[in-house]
Amino acid sequence: MIPSLNVIFPKNLNEALSLLSDNSDSSKIIAGGTDIIPGLNQELNRFKEIKNLIDVNQIPELKGIIRSKEKISIGAAETFSDILQNDTVRELFPLLWKAASGVGSVQIRNRATIAGNFVNNAPCADSVPALLIYNATLEIESLSSKKEISLNEFLSAPYRTKLNRDEIVTKINIPFADKNFTGEFFKLGRRRAVAISRITLALLVDWRDSVINEIRIASGAVTPIGARFFELEKYCSGKKADDQFKKDLSRKLAEQIIKVTGLRWSSEYKLPVVQQVCYQMLKNIESQHEYGI
Ligand SMILES: Cc1cc2nc3c(=O)[nH]c(=O)nc-3n(C[C@H](O)[C@H](O)[C@H](O)COP(=O)(O)OP(=O)(O)OC[C@H]3O[C@@H](n4cnc5c(N)ncnc54)[C@H](O)[C@@H]3O)c2cc1C
Known part of the structure; x- marks a missing residue:
């Protein structure tokens, strides 16, 4: 059950910051409330000591x-x-x-x-x-x-x-990027809408004459927090972006994810999916390049 709380509506940023600095142990910012309200309702520990909610929506x-x-x-x-x-x-x-x-x-x-x-x-x-x-x-x-x-x-x-x-x-x-990036974002959930992500991947690639100039790779849900893969990005720089490269990168990404998360009960299905999705995203990015999308 949601406990009884004071909800305060400051008119500007200064007022919100003053309220927060006066009672920082018992006050929390609320914006849309779509994480806080379910969290209060479920009596999650991280919301337990809140007495005041400072609503920043109209600031x-x-x-x-x-x-x-x-x-x-x-x-x-x-x-x-x-x-x-x-x-x-x-x-x-x-x-x-x-x-x-x-x-x-x-x-x-x-x-x-x-x-x-x-x-x-x-x-x-x-x-x-x-x-x-x-x-x-x-x-x-x-x-x-x-x-x-x-x-x-x-x-x-x-x-x-x-x-x-x-x-x-x-x-x-x-x-704004100073590179000629093409990218893809992928979300896997258990259904099409109102679905918590099980795997998210984001890729940005700048390749010229089939050689990787720069690549950026980030994941969510499949790692403990959203993460960039800086080492893997460095490894890709200067590589010829052929089919073997796409397969190697997809396998290496799955290996890096295991390194971060360790083996879990879900690894057996998530890792092959990560590999296949990464490979498919690279193929899509390549065709966007070819057709100048
Ligand atoms: C049915 C449902 C479906 C959802 N589906 C998804 C989904 O598909 N994908 C997804 O990513 N999320 C999803 N969410 C989670 C949620 O909607 C998002 O995380 C949302 O972006 C949280 O924003 P909010 O404004 O509602 O945050 P709030 O609940 O108001 O606040 C969340 C946290 O952020 C802090 N905060 C907010 N604004 C500031 C600020 N300006 N400065 C400092 N701290 C601040 C608060 O103090 C609190 O700790 C879902 C939630 C529900 C209830």
Whole structure:
């Protein structure tokens, strides 16, 4: 059962940060509430000490999607539905657009915010692999400080991040790539909608004359938290992107995943699926290159 709580609606960021700094042990930010409310209802330990919920949904500083010369800045309280309506995201960050389109259902996407997704940091958070692969950084504020760190650095363990209790994520910045990337995002769930991800993979490839110039690989759900595979990415650079390479990379990715997670009861079916999906994604990316999509 949801306990009785104070819900406070600050009008601006400064007011929210002041409220948070006064009671940081017993206060928590709430945005869409689609993780917190079910969590309170299930009496999860990580929500037990909350007495005040500080609702950031109407704070103007956390809203808006702004395109500048070198990046796009997404307000932390933008919902997945807002993101899906943005042309820059759709055209220049299609993997984020695709990840957003698979979150929950229309009702969930209308409430669920992008920051709520990665601050909660469930292994199956769908925006994480796409944001990692685009090298997203986060602007974070407290009453006395402002900083910007990469999402990769921010995520520490399942349901844990480097966010301090008196801090709020204000923006997600995604730089425009200086490469000619083509990419794919894949989500495997048990059904088509309102499905928790079992495997997510994101791939971005820049290849010229069939040689890999740069590749970025990220996973979610199949690893304890969303993760980049930097060593594997380095190994791929300069390789000829023939069929054998696609098979080798797919096998190596499955091996790396075992290294991170260890063997589990689900490995027997997940690892062959990861290999096959990775191979198919590389084939799709290749044909997008060929047809100039
Ligand atoms: C039926 C259902 C289906 C779902 N399906 C999916 C799915 O397919 N894919 C998926 O990835 N997720 C799914 N989710 C989970 C959830 O919808 C997402 O994780 C969502 O993005 C969380 O955002 P929120 O705004 O609702 O977060 P909230 O519940 O409001 O908050 C989540 C966490 O983020 C913190 N937080 C929020 N905003 C900020 C901020 N600006 N600064 C600091 N901390 C902040 C909160 O304090 C809290 O710890 C589903 C949930 C439900 C109930």
